[in-house]
Amino acid sequence: MQAKYRKDYKAPDFTVTDIHLDFQLDPQKTVVTATSQYQRLNPESTKLHLNGHSFQFSSIKLNGQDFNHYQQDKESLVLDLSSVNAEEFSLEIVTNLKPSENTSLQGLYQSGDGLCTQCEAEGFRQITYMLDRPDVLARYTTKITADKLKYPYLLSNGNRIASGELENNKHWVEWNDPFPKPSYLFALVAGDFDLLSDKFITKSGREVNLELYVDKGNLDRADWAMQSLKTSMKWDEERFGLEYDLDIYMIVAVDFFNMGAMENKGLNIFNSKYVLANSQTATDDDYLGIESVIAHEYFHNWTGNRVTCRDWFQLSLKEGLTVFRDQEFSSDVGSRGVNRINNVKFLRTSQFAEDAGPMSHPIRPEKVIEMNNFYTVTVYEKGAEVIRMLHTLLGEEKFQAGMKVYINENDGKAATCDDFVNAMEKASGIDLTQFRRWYSQSGTPKLTITDKYDEKNHIYKLTVSQMTPVTADQMEKVNLHIPLKIALYDDKGITQTLLRDGEQISDVLHITQTEETFEFHNIYTKPIPALLCDFSAPVKLDYEYSTSQLIKLLQFAKNDFVRWDVTQMLFTEELRRNLINYQQNVVLDFSPEILNALSKVLENYQQDPALTALILMLPKETEFAESFKTIDPDGISFVRHFMVQTIADNLKSLLLQIYNGINLDEYRVTQEDIALRSLRNVCLSYLAYTNLGNTLVNKHYSYSNNMTDTLAALNCATKAMLPCRDSLLKDFEEKWQHDGLVMDKWFAIQATRPDEDVLVQVNHLMDHSSFNFNNPNRVRSLIGSFASHNLKAFHNIDGSGYRFLTDILLKLNEKNPQVASRLIEPLIHFSRFSAQRQTLMKRALERISAVENLSKDLFEKIEKALQ
Numbered sequence: 001m002q003a004k005y006r007k008d009y010k011a012p013d014f015t016v017t018d019i020h021l022d023f024q025l026d027p028q029k030t031v032v033t034a035t036s037q038y039q040r041l042n043p044e045s046t047k048l049h050l051n052g053h054s055f056q057f058s059s060i061k062l063n064g065q066d067f068n069h070y071q072q073d074k075e076s077l078v079l080d081l082s083s084v085n086a087e088e089f090s091l092e093i094v095t096n097l098k099p100s101e102n103t104s105l106q107g108l109y110q111s112g113d114g115l116c117t118q119c120e121a122e123g124f125r126q127i128t129y130m131l132d133r134p135d136v137l138a139r140y141t142t143k144i145t146a147d148k149l150k151y152p153y154l155l156s157n158g159n160r161i162a163s164g165e166l167e168n169n170k171h172w173v174e175w176n177d178p179f180p181k182p183s184y185l186f187a188l189v190a191g192d193f194d195l196l197s198d199k200f201i202t203k204s205g206r207e208v209n210l211e212l213y214v215d216k217g218n219l220d221r222a223d224w225a226m227q228s229l230k231t232s233m234k235w236d237e238e239r240f241g242l243e244y245d246l247d248i249y250m251i252v253a254v255d256f257f258n259m260g261a262m263e264n265k266g267l268n269i270f271n272s273k274y275v276l277a278n279s280q281t282a283t284d285d286d287y288l289g290i291e292s293v294i295a296h297e298y299f300h301n302w303t304g305n306r307v308t309c310r311d312w313f314q315l316s317l318k319e320g321l322t323v324f325r326d327q328e329f330s331s332d333v334g335s336r337g338v339n340r341i342n343n344v345k346f347l348r349t350s351q352f353a354e355d356a357g358p359m360s361h362p363i364r365p366e367k368v369i370e371m372n373n374f375y376t377v378t379v380y381e382k383g384a385e386v387i388r389m390l391h392t393l394l395g396e397e398k399f400q401a402g403m404k405v406y407i408n409e410n411d412g413k414a415a416t417c418d419d420f421v422n423a424m425e426k427a428s429g430i431d432l433t434q435f436r437r438w439y440s441q442s443g444t445p446k447l448t449i450t451d452k453y454d455e456k457n458h459i460y461k462l463t464v465s466q467m468t469p470v471t472a473d474q475m476e477k478v479n480l481h482i483p484l485k486i487a488l489y490d491d492k493g494i495t496q497t498l499l500r501d502g503e504q505i506s507d508v509l510h511i512t513q514t515e516e517t518f519e520f521h522n523i524y525t526k527p528i529p530a531l532l533c534d535f536s537a538p539v540k541l542d543y544e545y546s547t548s549q550l551i552k553l554l555q556f557a558k559n560d561f562v563r564w565d566v567t568q569m570l571f572t573e574e575l576r577r578n579l580i581n582y583q584q585n586v587v588l589d590f591s592p593e594i595l596n597a598l599s600k601v602l603e604n605y606q607q608d609p610a611l612t613a614l615i616l617m618l619p620k621e622t623e624f625a626e627s628f629k630t631i632d633p634d635g636i637s638f639v640r641h642f643m644v645q646t647i648a649d650n651l652k653s654l655l656l657q658i659y660n661g662i663n664l665d666e667y668r669v670t671q672e673d674i675a676l677r678s679l680r681n682v683c684l685s686y687l688a689y690t691n692l693g694n695t696l697v698n699k700h701y702s703y704s705n706n707m708t709d710t711l712a713a714l715n716c717a718t719k720a721m722l723p724c725r726d727s728l729l730k731d732f733e734e735k736w737q738h739d740g741l742v743m744d745k746w747f748a749i750q751a752t753r754p755d756e757d758v759l760v761q762v763n764h765l766m767d768h769s770s771f772n773f774n775n776p777n778r779v780r781s782l783i784g785s786f787a788s789h790n791l792k793a794f795h796n797i798d799g800s801g802y803r804f805l806t807d808i809l810l811k812l813n814e815k816n817p818q819v820a821s822r823l824i825e826p827l828i829h830f831s832r833f834s835a836q837r838q839t840l841m842k843r844a845l846e847r848i849s850a851v852e853n854l855s856k857d858l859f860e861k862i863e864k865a866l867q
């Protein structure tokens with residue numbers, strides 16, 4: 001299969017300035033007539049390569065005349081224009097589509113009773129032949145005709161400009177989007193919905209109509225999304241000075257969707273998971289997730305739509321930046337510390353693993369077979385970290401000045417990552433030459449730090465060396481420009497001023513060399529260093545902290561992230577030590593100092609309940625696994641369970657006191673209440689393992705007036721295998737079986753049960769009336785949770801987990817390759833498992849790679865893994 005390389009980019013020979021799309025909608029046969037105005041940009045060029053597949057090609061006309069100088073193959077139509085002299089011409093192309101049979105959920109497809117599109121990255125070419133590349137920007141008008149009863153709403157990008165009634169119960173609506181855009185931002189929706197309308201007045205006084213479309217009967221779950229949209233619009237004006245540009249902004253929630261949401265111009269299409277919420281159906285995390293995805297898609301209007309990407313290798317230009325923007329939004333409207341910790345948790349588990357595995361790539365990839373495989377945690381989350389480092393190096397004011405330059409110089413254009421860094425450099429005057437390497441180098445750098453205290457001269461020295469390990473895609477590594485934010489504390493927890501030769505210096509050290517030493521003067525006692533405050537760079541840290549240093553930082557560090565991070569180090573060390581005990585058949589033990597430190601944190605919970613909850617949460621098995629060269633699933637599971645049990649036994653009375661002391665009657669989605677709920681539920685998650693467990697959890701479930709608490713109880717009952725669990729699971733199922741979105745939570749819990757026979761259960765559940773193999777949300781919650789979050793069962797040494805996933809992947813390869821390609825991830829990371837498991841995993845991959853019609857998506861990953 002053909003790979004594309006970043007270095008081969010060539011500006012297009014032709015472009016489209018205007019396109020008119022006519023859709024005669026029908027789920028069995030939709031007729032699309034695309035009339036486009038083409039311009040020849042390269043006077044030498046006589047061949048026009050159009051992309052297109054998976055439709056029935058009906059006809060083509062050039063300047064209104066039938067045209068037959070073309071060659072057609074599986075994925076394109078190549079027009080021979082040697083006889084066409086004009087620099088501008090029109091093409092009218094007619095295609096026929098079958099949305100009801102399109103299970104790939106790309107292009108035009110059916111979701112429930114409605115029809116919708118997904119065009120990013122290369123889905124537009126499943127609708128008609130087109131120059132389907134992001135650097136071809138055209139003005140779109142779209143006329144949609146359909147049955148009036150089945151499809152009362154006909155939506156597309158931009159403004160509604162005309163509509164009318166036809167015979168046979170049909171009607172039509174025409175849309176015009178005044179902003180030129182690439183084809184990947186095109187969208188169409190047709191269906192019957194409930195509509196929530198609102199308004200937003202922009203800072204310059206323009207009125208914008210906000211329309212949120214949800215399935216009939218779901219209006220009571222739409223308010224939070226609408227509120228989140230308005231908060232996002234206001235925030236973007238205040239923090240980035242960016243105002244919305246059309247008179248209407250629409251969001252449609254659909255049940256069948258491959259990812260979270262899509263930022264189509266003026267018409268966002270969302271996975272209903274990221275729209276629908278009320279206290280009975282959604283957890284606090286769901287609420288926060290919705291707020292951030294609504295914000296993310298809205299922010300794309302400027303970073304993605306008005307300024308788009310020149311080619312798909314530049315994806316992080318819009319995604320890294322927009323993730324950074326949504327993270328900043330969540331931190332401004334919620335808790336900065338909590339957001340930072342959760343983002344780092346995700347980055348460390350998923351992105352670090354990706355960079356250490358067969359799919360390792362820089363945030364701006366060099367080589368791609370299937371573009372959909374590169375919507376990765378590296379491009380998104382590491383991409384956002386790179387933007388965050390720029391923000392740290394420049395400071396808010398210069399960063400915002402850089403944003404202005406970037407937007408002004410690139411508005412209406414397709415830009416590159418270099419354009420962005422150039423704008424930052426121009427506005428700030430800061431040299432970013434070395435920093436640019438973050439865009440082309442993959443892998444997680446490691447900072448090794450040692451220190452020396454010179455008691456006589458009161459000088460403290462930190463020696464920092466950097467090294468990026470070789471990755472699957474790249475043998476040679478160079479030094480990066482890494483901002484390292486530090487703080488020094490004395491033994492009592494007093495922050496030491498950072499001085500050099502009497503002058504105060506920045507707390508951000510610029511690491512640029514293989515090894516360098518930084519001196520701090522006037523330090524009168526040996527300090528305890530807090531390193532990588534706020535996780536100032538996406539790196540691994542190697543500094544030999546003693547347990548007592550870590551405990552002190554946990555007690556007095558000013559930085560929330562640092563307090564959480566040192567606890568992670570303490571937990572990881574405990575696990576590592578005990579894993580050796582386990583493997584050598586020695587009794588396990590838990591350090592009393594750590595238990596003591598944890599109880600102090602709990603005693604002071606009122607200072608910061610949210611942070612207390614995060615500190616107390618033991619890393620998941622999969623999170624622990626991340627710190628091992630060779631992963632022992634059974635050992636990690638055993639030792640982690642021991643740790644939970646020990647904390648529960650030793651801190652029981654304190655946990656119970658806090659649990660009982662937190663009373664929240666009414667359910668409110670406020671930062672304070674979310675924090676208290678999460679702390680109370682963390683307490684419960686330990687108490688579940690004590691003799692009070694069954695009573696407490698049962699009560700927690702029956703008194704709950706919201707999904708957060710209900711789900712917490714269900715989780716505790718399942719993980720601790722309490723006697724009440726079957727009745728709770730049954731009760732939940734009876735109450736929610738009509739609602740797939742809510743049942744996803746139940747499926748995920750079932751898939752991560754600690755029971756030996758969990759795989760039998762999972763297989764069983766695929767026949768459950770709420771399960772639907774064609775719905776990506778269902779597949780991810782049941783099968784994805786099993787493969788990615790049930791470490792022990794998936795990696796069962798009998799190979800049953802691998803065989804199960806393989807069978808599923810073979811089915812999905814044909815139906816929905818994008819979902820298959822996400823699901824295969826745990827299988828391609830075999831190199832960190834024992835030889836016996838590796839053999840089984842490789843065999844599974846070989847079985848998949850042997851099938852006919854292997855999708856590009858799976859081919860690319862399997863090939864890299866087996867290389």
Ligand code: B3K
Pocket residue numbers: 120121259261262263296297300319372375
């Ligand atoms: N831009 C879309 C993702 C498209 C994924 C295509 N496979 C959503 C987002 O990042 O906002």
Ligand code: ZN
Pocket residue numbers: 296300318319322
């Ligand atoms: Zn995005």
